[in-house]
Amino acid sequence: MSTNPQEQFVKTLNPQTFELNGLDKAAESFYIPFFYFFENVFDDTNFMSTGLLKDSLFQVLREFPHLAGVLQNDESGALKIVVNPTNLNTPEFKETHSNKHFDEVKLAxxxxxxxxxxxxxxxxxxxxxxxxxxxxxxxxVIRFKDNSGVVMFISIAHVVMDATSYNWFVSRWAETCKHMFCGDAEAETPQRTLCNSRLELQKYIPAKNTPLGSIVDHSFIQGGARSKLISRLSHRSRAALFNFVIRASGTENHCYFITHQKLEEHREAAMLAASAKVKLSHNDIVMALIGIAVSQSLEPKKPKNALSKAIHLIKRKVVNVLFPKPTEFELGMAVDIRPRFDGIRTMGYCGGGAVEQRTLIPRNRMEGTVTANMVSKIASNVRLMTNSVDERYVASYIRAIVAEPDAMFRPLIYGAPPPAKMIVSNHTRLGQYQVDFGWGVPRWVSPLDLTAPNLCFVLPAPPPQDGIMVHIAMPGKIHMRMQKQTFWAEAARLIH
Known part of the structure; x- marks a missing residue:
């Protein structure tokens, strides 16, 4: 009998089809790509063994068999993953070597x-x-000079799982690897309750949609020719288009550190400044700070010199005729539906479980000196946006994505014109720094740079730092202006 985990995995498979739903379809074109940086602290010669990493991967794939399937569209446009044991789409597993020492990576x-x-x-x-x-x-698996460290690049198609499920998968893989590293028998690996069935999820989605005219309308942007065209493109053509947009927009990635103490100071001040009693979270504050900082950085500051002022005024008038100045700023965010449904909360659902919600804020509310009152108003708007994601909203969202294939691309194209928008994905509760393959937790976790313009990932700061890391992708000139803002410089420290 074979003891090879990959061969054993194949033997456990049966031909099967996984039907996907609207939540999955909304993320059809994208990957979730992250880097995990591990340091070989104890000079272990067997550090992050490739064989063990690969064997444990195939061990854990038994719980996620659809990850070895093929993504297909049927004639109606519905998505499914087909698993054929005789023609598997086996996960790609590579090893790369670097001539740099891990200490150099830390210094950078x-x-x-x-x-x-x-x-x-x-x-x-x-x-x-x-x-x-x-x-x-x-x-x-990227290995550094003198076996000093390893970086793992882990990319999973967003269509099969969201960020929460991604972190469950990586954590489960790490847990399995650690038990194998310690010599534990397969039976000793802790059992976890996980669910990949979209049919199980559907049982908890109500039949009624959110009434028209409610806040749900803010997310269901009307489509047009551009979104319909993009929805008809192949994955290859779509990827080429998106990558062209990133290059043409001059998108750069920068990372900022904000302490929890600073977030708490802003939160307390914002709640005191609120006209009505409101409970705000750190996420509400982060969204508000990012929105204000980016909105105030869209146009260059007016020069003080009289001649420069005149030239600046002429240039701005010409630009505003060709490209009208956006009057609203759009904040979007991914909202996890699991806590909003009793049954889904406890089932360990490992598919797509996030919806997008957005809010449009008049930019004149975000201008001038940044005060607690300004932060309070924007953060309260974010809180209203988050609370609006209820059972009916989720039902409406899923049906809209299924009925109108271009709906998933509308937030990228319509609404406030780029760069007067920012989509934020908050990962601070997902346990990235608890991932341990047997050699300790990562020193650093970060999303792939240049994933999309006007996109922000918020991650926990690596221990022992107490705070968050804010990874923002947007045009470089906006980054430069934002870094010169007094209020942003006081709240956030540039990492790289």
């Missing part, structure tokens, strides 16, 4: 510029062409 604050070329085995977008299925899982 874990900047991705320190990684080898093609360290990321996927970019942010699916791009499979005719006869070539997109890998649903792609992994690259």
């Amino acid at each position: 604050d874990y900047s991705q510029y320190m990684l080898p070329k093609k360290a990321n085995t996927t970019d942010a977008y699916l791009r499979g062409g005719p006869g070539k299925a997109d890998k649903l899982v792609s992994i690259n």
Whole structure:
């Protein structure tokens, strides 16, 4: 009998089809790509053993068999994953070597510029062409000089799981690897309750939609020719278009550190300044601070010199005729539906479980000196947006995505014109720094740079730091202006 985990995994498979739903379809074109930086603190010669990492991966795939399937569209446009044991879409697993020492990476604050070329085995977008299925899982183990450390690039197709499910998968893989590393028998690996069935999820989605005219309308932007065209493109053509937009917009990635103490100071001041009693979270405050900082950085400051002022005024008038100044700023966010449904909360659902909600804020409310009152108003808007995601909202969202295939692309194209928008994905509760494959937790975790313009990931800061890391992708000139703002400089420290 074979003891090879990959062969054992294949033997456990039966032909099966996983039907996907609207929550999955909303993320059809994208990957969730992250880097995990591990340091070989104890000079272990067997540090992050490739064989053990690979064996434990195939062990845990038994609980996620659809990750070895092929993504397909049927004639109606519905998505499904087909698992065929005789023709598997086996996860990609590579190993790359770097001539740099891990200490150099640490000194550079874990900047991705320190990684080898093609360290990321996927970019942010699916791009499979005719006869070539997109890998649903792609992994690259990057080893540093003198066995000083390892970076793991882990990319999973967003269509099969959201960020919460992604972190459950990585944590489960790490847990399995650690038990194998310690020599534990398979039976000793803790059992977890996980659910991949979309039919189980559907049982808890109500039949009634949210009434028209409610806050739900803010997320269901009207479509047009551009979104319909993009929805008809192949994954390969869509990826090429998105990557062109990133390059053309001059998008840059920068990371900022904000302490929990600073967030708490802003939160308490904002709640005191509120006209009515309101309970705000750190996420509400982060969204408000980011929105204000970006909105105030869209246009250059007026020069003080009289001649420069005149030239600046003429240039602005010409630009405003060609490209009207946006009057609203759009804040969007991914909202996890699991806590909003009793049954889903406890089932360990590992598919797509997030919806997008957005709010449009008049930019004149975000201008001038940043006060507690300003932060309070924007944060309260975010709180209202979050609270509006109820059972009916989720039902409406799923049906809209299924009925109108271009709906998932509308927030990228319509609404407030870029760059007067920011979509924020908050990962601070997902336990990235608890992932332990047997050699300790990561020193640093970060999303792939340049995933999309006007996109922000909020992650926990690595221990022992007490705070959050804010990764923002937007045009470089806006980053430069934002970094010069007094209020942002007081709240956030630039990492790289």
